[in-house]
Amino acid sequence: MMQPALILVVDDDPTNFEVIEALLSGQDYRLHYINSGDGAIAILEHLEPDLILLDVMMPGLDGFEVCRRIKAMPMGATIPIIMVTALSEKRDLARGFSAGANDFISKPISSIELLARARSMLLLREQYKQLQGFNTRLEATVQMRTAQLRALSIKLLEAQETERRFLAHELHDEVGHALTAIKLNLHRLERIMSTQASEPLADCLALVDGTLQQVRNISLDLRPSMLDDLGLVPTLRWYINRHAKRTGLRETLTCDALAQRLPTATETACFRIVQEALTNIARHAQAQMVSVTLRQANHTLHLTIQDDGVGFDQTNLSQARAKGTSLGILGMEERGTLIGGQLSIASTPGQGTRIALRVPLAAPV
Numbered sequence: 001m002m003q004p005a006l007i008l009v010v011d012d013d014p015t016n017f018e019v020i021e022a023l024l025s026g027q028d029y030r031l032h033y034i035n036s037g038d039g040a041i042a043i044l045e046h047l048e049p050d051l052i053l054l055d056v057m058m059p060g061l062d063g064f065e066v067c068r069r070i071k072a073m074p075m076g077a078t079i080p081i082i083m084v085t086a087l088s089e090k091r092d093l094a095r096g097f098s099a100g101a102n103d104f105i106s107k108p109i110s111s112i113e114l115l116a117r118a119r120s121m122l123l124l125r126e127q128y129k130q131l132q133g134f135n136t137r138l139e140a141t142v143q144m145r146t147a148q149l150r151a152l153s154i155k156l157l158e159a160q161e162t163e164r165r166f167l168a169h170e171l172h173d174e175v176g177h178a179l180t181a182i183k184l185n186l187h188r189l190e191r192i193m194s195t196q197a198s199e200p201l202a203d204c205l206a207l208v209d210g211t212l213q214q215v216r217n218i219s220l221d222l223r224p225s226m227l228d229d230l231g232l233v234p235t236l237r238w239y240i241n242r243h244a245k246r247t248g249l250r251e252t253l254t255c256d257a258l259a260q261r262l263p264t265a266t267e268t269a270c271f272r273i274v275q276e277a278l279t280n281i282a283r284h285a286q287a288q289m290v291s292v293t294l295r296q297a298n299h300t301l302h303l304t305i306q307d308d309g310v311g312f313d314q315t316n317l318s319q320a321r322a323k324g325t326s327l328g329i330l331g332m333e334e335r336g337t338l339i340g341g342q343l344s345i346a347s348t349p350g351q352g353t354r355i356a357l358r359v360p361l362a363a364p365v
């Protein structure tokens with residue numbers, strides 16, 4: 001059952017309260033009286049009134065000051081205040097409105113005016129409460145959906161890594177071994193066949209060699225097996241060397257010796273973030289130098305990728321994302337969040353880009 005609206009009357013003169021009480025008798029309102037501005041401020045949080053009728057001329061804090069202070073309180077800001085005053089000068093009304101008052105009633109109070117103004121202010125309050133309820137439900141729904149999407153993201157990334165690991169393994173082991181066997185047989189054939197066959201055989205051998213190399217590269221690009229076998233640091237070292245050779249960039253890796261292997265999800269996320277960052281540098285940065293650092297301090301892992309390239313304006317990112325064209329940085333941020341970390345990007349046009357990931361690590365047991 002909804003309770004009737006609560007009206008707080010603030011007036012130093014109790015007879016004024018009695019007048020208001022008489023004028024509102026027969027209405028479905030609860031009234032609470034307090035004889036000072038200080039008192040009203042003190043009980044506001046506890047009382048939670050729906051409307052305040054506030055006298056202007058009071059000893060101590062006057063109505064304007066009380067109004068200002070109430071409106072500055074988080075809860076008070078949303079409670080309508082009607083100032084009750086014998087002052088009728090425009091400048092007094094202006095003072096009241098600038099203090100945050102919602103309306104005025106002049107003394108002596110007319111019953112019709114009081115009822116009409118109280119009703120319209122209470123309607124406003126009711127609508128605000130409805131909106132607030134709607135907002136709370138909306139926030140809860142958004143939170144729930146975000147949690148669901150996050151869980152889905154984790155599952156998708158895990159499934160993607162499992163699939164890549166499987167494909168990389170199949171390509172490297174099954175296809176790679178079959179190609180190696182073909183190569184050995186071709187060499188045997190080379191020895192026993194006539195010289196007439198040597199040209200097509202050499203051609204086949206060259207094709208097999210090329211295909212073997214391609215299969216190895218595809219397998220490594222899908223997921224280097226050393227990430228599972230040896231861990232993050234050796235894999236980063238190998239990957240950065242390979243990237244530097246391919247791109248001609250000067251790339252350095254500075255690493256702390258990690259006391260133990262990191263969780264698999266953290267190793268994968270760090271590797272994929274470096275991979276995307278280096279791809280971006282090669283595609284967009286026009287850089288000369290790249291430095292990657294991996295440090296561990298105070299149970300936190302710090303990964304940074306810094307380039308000296310052209311940098312970029314991050315305000316343009318959201319437009320590109322909306323079009324679905326630039327998803328690399330979004331993916332890096334998402335990977336960072338999913339392992340409980342935080343990714344930050346500092347980039348200014350003309351001054352290079354720095355990508356930093358911080359991941360809290362569990363304290364050793």
Ligand SMILES: Nc1ncnc2c1ncn2[C@@H]1O[C@H](COP(=O)(O)OP(=O)(O)OP(=O)(O)O)[C@@H](O)[C@H]1O
Nearest residue numbers: 280281284285309311312325326327328329330353
């Ligand atoms: N290191 C960098 N130096 C300069 N510009 C960069 C750098 N990294 C990113 N950018 C800019 O930020 C944009 C967004 O990068 P993001 O990786 O999100 O998308 P993308 O590389 O354009 O596309 P993809 O979705 O294929 O990764 C890039 O288009 C580029 O303009």
Ligand SMILES: [Mg+2]
Nearest residue numbers: 279280328329
């Ligand atoms: Mg990219």
